[in-house]
Amino acid sequence: MSELRHYMLRQQLQAELELAHKAEAAGKDKESGEHYVKAGALARKIAYSAPREHSEEFFHSAGQYESKGNVIKTTEGKDRAESDEMIDKLVVTQKPATKWEDIGGLDDAKHALREAIIMPFVGGKPDFVRTTKSILLYGPPGTGKTLLAKASSNTLSATFFEAKASGLLSKYFGESSKIISSLFQKAAEKQPSLIFLDEIDSLAPSRSGDINESSRRVLGEILEGMDGFSASKEDKVIFIGATNKPWDLDDALLSRFQRKVYVPLPDEESRKSIFTIHLKGAQLRLNINDLVKRSVGYSGRDIAALCQHAISSMVKEQNPELEDLTSKQLETYMLKTRELLPSDFDGAFEKIKPASDAKSLEKYSDWADEFG
Ligand SMILES: Nc1ncnc2c1ncn2[C@@H]1O[C@H](COP(=O)(O)OP(=O)(O)OP(=O)(O)O)[C@@H](O)[C@H]1O
Ligand SMILES: [Mg+2]
Incomplete structure (x- = not known):
């Protein structure tokens, strides 16, 4: 200098x-x-x-x-109240409704999670049985990471603390390290609880990156919080982080995750169950296997969007008068539907293209080989 x-x-x-x-x-x-x-x-x-x-x-x-x-x-009293209020906004106190069977495929990830989250709740276990309290879910966008975290929380009837890291940083910039520390504190008070920190890469960028003082403090709080409850045998607090950029994570943070679970793009069989989940209740005059073949490279989110698109174009076709009805008329209107045909998906496949390309997928498997 x-x-x-x-x-x-x-x-x-x-x-x-x-x-x-x-x-x-x-x-x-x-x-x-x-x-x-x-x-x-x-x-x-x-x-x-x-x-x-x-x-x-x-x-x-x-x-x-x-x-x-x-x-x-x-x-300062007022200040603490403010950060409490922010936490309240972040806490999803109602139990998430997501169940394991709402998630197609991902059997390995489901097993890993179920095993991990149940263990801290087993009352009588010998000292040498180590419990997993921190899990990193990583994988391409839209593959079910958030769903997995919600289903985990549902299983445990735990208080679910969900924070989206990017929102936290942008909205409460400067306050975020304090929020994180109160978050861990509250989770400990309200246990059993599950803290889900989504997009964790944006809160805890790797040290090589340009990291400012605020992010550094946030990272410090996360590390401290994780150390806190993993050290205690009694604490029933589980921490799940999710990212689609695992390579951006700080090493110190990465090493604190006891399990790293890859959430990949769905294979054929998984795509089939995801289509089945998202077409549940609809009558089909089509072969789901054809949709499965057409959707190579699509994520769960892409598939959900395909189904929504197909369904809504069928509904529009069957109810052309819908847009012109008054709100009074809408209340008593019976929506007309018909069986879904392969052609209903044509527009959907035209419009919705897979979000991840082959090159970025390779990056995940390379990373998984090295760190996973
Ligand atoms: N395996 C799956 N089974 C059923 N639906 C799925 C699956 N994966 C994704 N979806 C659908 O896509 C939506 C988005 O999934 P989710 O939010 O879990 O993705 P994500 O992996 O957290 O993505 P991101 O990395 O962008 O946060 C879900 O609400 C659901 O409708
Ligand atoms: Mg997500």
Whole structure:
């Protein structure tokens, strides 16, 4: 680092500290805490580049500023209430309705999950039986990762905490590390519980990537949270992370997942059961095997979309007057339907193309070979 940059950073650090003291003196805890945390980040930056004899000292101060900042921020009553409120928004307290039989194929993944999630709930088990508490689901988009997490939670009648990482980061940027720590805390209070963190790659990008201070803190909280409940034999908290970019995950995070479960694109047999699930109740004058053959490379989500598309074009054809009805008329209207024909799927296959290409699929299997 150049002398000049070093000098600038020290100036900024000085300024942040002054703001922090001033806010603290004025009783503005939240503001003060934020300045301390910023000061901590600056001190850390300086520490990384300072000559050896000084870096230790800056690391030390960085830790102090950061923890002081975090303490001040969280002890302020209003602030804590805010993050509680955010958690409430994230928590899906009603039991997810998804059942294992709603998920086509994925037998290996289902077995792995069922085995893993049941074990912590077995009352009498000898000490040498290790239980799996953290599971990473990875695979191409739309293959059933979220469904699997929901079915797991359903099986356990657990409180289901679901957070979509990207939303968390964008909506509550800066607050997210606090939310994560409260999330783990709440999950422990309300156990048995299952924390499902979707799109985990966006919260915990690999260290090689350009990771900012906020993401670093978030990652730290996740690691700490995971260590917390995996260490305890009694805790009935399961953590499921899902990603379709496993190669973007931080190594420290990756190594903490006890199981990594690949959720692949469906093969023929699985596509058949997925079509059957999504056409349930409809009358068919077609051979599902033909649909299976036409849908090589399609994900479960693509197949669900194909079925919806075919059904709605049949419904439109049978009820051309539907759009012109008043809401009063709609209430008493009996929808006309007919058997589904292969031709109903023509438009659907035309419109909906597989989301994953061969090249990106190779990336998954390569990754699975190395880390899975
Ligand atoms: N194996 C499956 N069986 C039945 N339906 C499926 C299956 N996989 C996907 N679907 C359908 O696709 C939708 C999306 O699936 P899901 O949300 O589980 O995908 P995902 O793997 O979490 O995708 P993403 O990586 O984009 O988050 C489901 O709501 C369901 O309708
Ligand atoms: Mg998902």
